[in-house]
Amino acid sequence: MSDDLGLWFDPSKCLIAGEWVAPSGGQYLPLENPSTGEKIGQIARGTGADIDAAVAAAEAARHGPWGRMSAAERGRILMTLGRMVLERVDDLARIEALDVGKPLKQARADAVALARYMEFYGGAADKLHGETIPYLEGYTVYTLREPHGVTGHIVPWNYPMQIIGRSVGAALATGNACVLKPAEDACLTALAFAEMAKAAGLPDGALNVVPGLGSEAGAALTAHPGVHHISFTGSVATGVMVQEAAAKNVIPVTLELGGKSPQVVFEDADIPAALPFLVNAGIQNAGQTCSASSRILVQRAVYDQVVERMALRYDALKVGRAMDDLDVGPLISARQKNIVSGFIDKGADLQIAGQGQLVSAPNGGNYVRPTLFANVSPGHCLARDEIFGPVQVVIPFEDEEEAVAIANGTDYGLVASVWSQNGARQMRMAKRIRAGQIFINNYGAGGGVELPFGGMGKSGHGREKGFEAMYGFTVLKTVAAFHG
Ligand code: NDP
Numbered sequence: 001m002s003d004d005l006g007l008w009f010d011p012s013k014c015l016i017a018g019e020w021v022a023p024s025g026g027q028y029l030p031l032e033n034p035s036t037g038e039k040i041g042q043i044a045r046g047t048g049a050d051i052d053a054a055v056a057a058a059e060a061a062r063h064g065p066w067g068r069m070s071a072a073e074r075g076r077i078l079m080t081l082g083r084m085v086l087e088r089v090d091d092l093a094r095i096e097a098l099d100v101g102k103p104l105k106q107a108r109a110d111a112v113a114l115a116r117y118m119e120f121y122g123g124a125a126d127k128l129h130g131e132t133i134p135y136l137e138g139y140t141v142y143t144l145r146e147p148h149g150v151t152g153h154i155v156p157w158n159y160p161m162q163i164i165g166r167s168v169g170a171a172l173a174t175g176n177a178c179v180l181k182p183a184e185d186a187c188l189t190a191l192a193f194a195e196m197a198k199a200a201g202l203p204d205g206a207l208n209v210v211p212g213l214g215s216e217a218g219a220a221l222t223a224h225p226g227v228h229h230i231s232f233t234g235s236v237a238t239g240v241m242v243q244e245a246a247a248k249n250v251i252p253v254t255l256e257l258g259g260k261s262p263q264v265v266f267e268d269a270d271i272p273a274a275l276p277f278l279v280n281a282g283i284q285n286a287g288q289t290c291s292a293s294s295r296i297l298v299q300r301a302v303y304d305q306v307v308e309r310m311a312l313r314y315d316a317l318k319v320g321r322a323m324d325d326l327d328v329g330p331l332i333s334a335r336q337k338n339i340v341s342g343f344i345d346k347g348a349d350l351q352i353a354g355q356g357q358l359v360s361a362p363n364g365g366n367y368v369r370p371t372l373f374a375n376v377s378p379g380h381c382l383a384r385d386e387i388f389g390p391v392q393v394v395i396p397f398e399d400e401e402e403a404v405a406i407a408n409g410t411d412y413g414l415v416a417s418v419w420s421q422n423g424a425r426q427m428r429m430a431k432r433i434r435a436g437q438i439f440i441n442n443y444g445a446g447g448g449v450e451l452p453f454g455g456m457g458k459s460g461h462g463r464e465k466g467f468e469a470m471y472g473f474t475v476l477k478t479v480a481a482f483h484g
Contacts, residue, residue, distance in 0.1 A: 005040060005098055006091065009195040011188055014044050014211065017057035018204025023212070024049040029184055034101030034330040035321040037364025043187045046212030048220035051179065054208035055226040058150040058177035061205030066177060069203070075125030078173060081200040082118030085111060088196070092161065092189055097322035099188045100157060101330040101366070104323065106285055110161040113447060114193065117165030120449045121173035121470070128174065128470050133478075140481045145474040147175035148252070149228035152221045154214070154242065156234045157186035157332050158288040158388075164193055166449065167231040167254075170469035172206065179227070180209045181218045185332050187211040214238065225249055229473065232256070233290065236458050254462030254472055256454060258290040258386050259414030262407045263443060264397075264429065267301040269419035270441070271309070277417070277443040278306070279313045282392035283356075283370050286328050288336070291415040291453075293443055295383055296394045297406055303396045307353050307374045310394065314354025314372045321360050328356060328390055330366040337366040340389030347373050347382050353394070378406045386412070400425065404432045413456030417443045436463070 012028055013020040023044035031041040044050075061067065085092065089111040096107035130143035151171045155163045160182060171178050182190035194209045210217050222230055222245040232242045233256040246253040263278055265271070281293035298306045318326040331337045356370035370390035376383050383393045397403045407416055417439040418429040430438045436454045439445055452468035454460060462472055 005095060005188070007095065007188070008091070009191055011191055012042050012044055013191075014046050014050055014054070015191070015194045015198070015207070015209040016050065016054045017060070017208070018198065023047060024053075029211075029213070031099060031188070032333075033098050034332055035098075035323065035365045036362045037334075037366070040098060043184070043211045046181070046210035046217040048216065050210045050212070051217055051220040051224060054179045054210050055150055055221075055224050057205035057208050058179050059226055061177040061203060062147075062149055064203065064205065066203040066206040067175070071126035071128070071175070074173060074175060075122040077201050078118045078122030078125065078169065081197055081202070082115045082122060084196045084200055085115040085118060085193070088192075089115070092192060095188045095192060096161065100160065100186045101322045101332060102285060103327070103329045104325040107322070110159060113449065114161040114165040116449050117162075117169040121169040124467060124470060125173040128467070128474070130476070135480065138482055138484045140483065142479050144477040144479060145174070145471075146477055148473065148475055149176065150226055151176040151178050151229045151231065151473065152224070152227045153178055153180045154218050154222065154230065154232045154234065155180065155182050155190065157183035158285060158290070160186045161189050161193070163233050164190055166453075166464045166469065167233075168207065170464065171231070171473045172202070174470050174473040176229070176473055177205060178207045179221055180207065181214075181221050182209065182211055184211065184213055219245070222246060223248065227251065230254070231464070239460060254454070254464060255460035256290060256462075256464060257458060257460040258388070259412035259455060259459045260295060260384065260386055260410040261291055261293045261412070261415040261435065262295040262297050263293045263417040263419065264403050264407055264433075265296065265298045265302065265306055266418075266420040266422070266425065267299045268421045269302070270421065271302060271306060273441070274419045275309055275313065279310055279392075281443045283317060283328055283390040286331055287340075287370070287390035288332060288388050291437075291444065292388075293415070293417070294387060294392055296392055297397050297403055298394055299403070300396050300398055303394075307394050310372055311354030314356055314370060317356030317370050318359045319356050319361060319367055319369065320358065321362065321365065324360050326359065328370055330361075331368060331389060332366065334366055336388065337368060340368050340387060340391065343382060343385070343387045343389065343391060344368065344371050347371070350380070350382070351375050356390070378409050384410050400428065404429070408434045411458040414459040415439070415444075
């Protein structure tokens, strides 16, 4: 397939108050194709002044047609937007593949998920309601769920469409006005989405997009006194800064900070059924997935068998250009390639059980070979730190007790899975593993926009996806009326 971006919008602009405008500082950032290292365009380097203008536009939208719109009308716009996204799935997939390096199949799945978020939150917009509370004689008490106001959305580069869908979708459905700061390495689909939202009839200012650097536009957004809620997905270090900035303005924050998610395979597991999940959950999106499963815990009796069969799958993995749509694409940037290669080097003294092959990897692309390490001790940095690349470790365990200790033995707690045919064991493990989502005899459950998602420990706090996100994007007001 051709490397032509074929854009139908100007990628070097910001969307503020419904207008496409140049960044106020007149500066731009280069866009690189991670598959080749070639420059493919430029995006706006938004400034603090652009963030000021975007926050002012969002505040104005709250008091204009957007703020007065019924929940049903908001929902209708989101559903229209979902249909428009579906019509452009192939265009969005191509743009994402070239900008972010995702193999086309994955990029397409992300675009379909974006549409699905619009359908889900569009349909849910008029189904969120407060409650009445039985109280003292002479009172009627009820609660109202109101939007926070202006919400800030800091989105990373690994799944731009899905993360915009889950956070901006829920925020708009509940009547907030949004300011979105996409990652500098992954802006194009955010801008495409904003252009479609405008065409779908979203009133001016309800969604503003300011591309730029995290340390400039991102920091300005999270510290802005006119913002009432921040949703952040990214690294722990940046998440801490975001939470500190939000604390100064005393506003709520949702943090989704990745993980070191385990899959626990017991000797009674259906191993053929587990195998594709064990490997795919580690190499999907070149391992650059917050919920990647980077630790495979296997009971001794089946340990050798599982390692051997995973290794065969690793050896067959083909790595190459996103547009060639192989098993694994490039990493997002040379910087990320250095981080991941550094981790692989740290495993020099470990057993490499299997490795994928580079089959179409032009010089200048950010490729690493997917690598499976066996017999890794739970204390090794490869088994504790988030690598964010196509690297998995397989760790043996003796019994349930040890499996729980290893599974809970990192700072993170985002996702986990349990592979076993024993129902009682499944239930025990689901209770004992510390993670925001537990899967039994599967991993990821197909991504499910309906399923609340978020972390424990350093994986973050707050829940996105499903109805739960709509509670997070609203604030509860209690009304107590005395009528005698
Ligand atoms: P960051 O956490 O720095 O970036 C995530 C988002 O935050 C981007 O939009 C970034 O913008 C923005 N940002 C950066 N600095 C600030 C700031 N001071 N204030 C507000 N926003 C800011 O991650 P990196 O891209 O640096 O990746 C480093 C590591 O983080 C990865 O190796 C991986 O381990 C982890 N990560 C985890 C993700 C997850 O899904 N949980 C997603 C991405 C990364 P910009 O990119 O423009 O700087």
